[in-house]
Amino acid sequence: MNLEHLKALVAVIDEGTFEAAADLLGITPSAVSQRIKALEASTGQVLVRRRLPCTATDAGALLLRMARQVQVLEAETSAALGSGSSARAHLPVAVNADSLATWFVPVLHQAAGWEDSALDLHVEDQGYSSQLLRDGEVMGAVTSDPVPVSGCRVELLGSMRYVPVASPRLRRRFATMGSVDWAAMPVLKFNTKDNLQQQLLTGKSVRQLPPTHTVPSSQGFLAAVKAGLGWGMIPELQLTDELESGALVRLENGAPQDVALYWQAWTLDSERLNRITAAVRVAAEDRLRPGAAREASGPSRAGYRRQK
Template sequence: MNLEHLKALVAVIDEGTFEAAADLLRITPSAVSQRIKALEASVGQVLVRRRLPCTATDAGALLLRMARQVQVLEAETSAALGSGSAARAHLPVAVNADSLATWFVPVLQQAAGWEDSALDLHVEDQGYSSQLLREGEVMGAVTSDPVPVSGCRVELLGSMRYVPVATPALHRRLSASGGVDWAAMPVLKFNTKDNLQQQLLTGKPLRQPPPTHTVPSSQGFLAAVKAGLGWGMIPELQLTDELESGALVRLEDGAHQDVALYWQAWTLDSDRLNRMTAAVRAAAKERLLPGDAPEANGPSRAGYRRQK
């Protein structure tokens, strides 16, 4: 497998078209096409679906991951030999939005000092994060899936705690001596994959489904709760002084959801990837709850959310 052919495969999938890949590689679209055809001939399978944008077939995904690994090792070897010290290798990583807004920030601070690397973050949900690893789109991912993707290693980072909160005014307006009127109180969700609120509502005496608003932004979700649009499950790490100041109140004392988070990364002996893993591990140890903490309201892994 020719290294230049593999580079062409990466460029076509990343850029989406043969023309854009040609611009990136500084060759003609015809040359890109010839390299892809030569690579497909060498393995005897179609690797690229010729559409807009171009996508990898199952066979292409396998080669794509290998091609990215080769590029990482090539960049590190060139740097070690003193011939590639100025090149910045891309570090594609998948992370969910709530983590990115809270405990993952120290990782970004460390990455700011990595002069040989450029961080490429993909904000995706748990299921697709695993798919990105399989397809070679990312080298590592923060995920709720404890089962390692083939060719990857996995380690438990800790648990992220979510608590149900609302404004005092909304709480007073839709509460009585019997407690919260869950059927009448508006609820927020992040997207269609967000079921943390639904887990809390399971078992509640609901006459009808509550009014539901969708706010697909981690910061926007908190802002919407503080604005009184509805109640929602907010990461404790995202709450600074809202509970202490009385801007928000817990809807149930002690109620929470603990979401176990894992780090999955390629089993590749790469200095850059090992450094990224160490930074993620250190940040998680500093901010997340230790271990797979037990939760109060149902299985945590089903509640992983806040992705897009």
């Protein structure tokens, strides 16, 4: 597999079109097309779906991951030999957005001092981020999947705890005998992947969702809960002084949901990959709850919700 052909594959998938890939590589679109065709001929399979944007087939995803690994090793070897360019190598990493807003922040502080690397974050729900590893789009991911993707290693980071909270005014409006009217009280969700609130309501035997507002923003979600638009499951780490100050009230003391998080990364002996793995591990040890706590079943918005 020719290295230049693999570089063309990465460029086409990353840039989305053959023309943009050609601009990136400094060659003609025809040359890019020829390299992709040559790669497909050597593997005997279609690797790129010719659409807007271009995407990798299942076979293409396998080669894409290998191509990215080759690029990482090439950059590190060139740097060790003193013949590499001064350009920073990209570190594509997937992280769930609630993590990005809370315990993952120290990783960003660490990355600020890496003069040889540029962090390329993909924000995705922890229940879906492992797919980015399978597709070859990232080299590491924070995920809720404990089963390692082929060619990857996995380690438990800890658990994020979510608690149901609401504004005091909303709580008073829907107060009943020692509880709240769960079937009537408005609720918030981030998007269609967000099922944390639904899980709690199912436990309350509420089969039909009450009035539901969608707020696809990390800070906006918290602001909407504080404004009384609806109740929601908020990461314990994101609640600073809202409960102490009375800006928010906890709806039930015994209804937290713990979501176990794992770090999956390529089984590649890369200095850059080992560096970010160590940074993620230290940040998680400092902020996450230890151990494999009871997980919320199925994918949730624990990460994807806090995207914007």
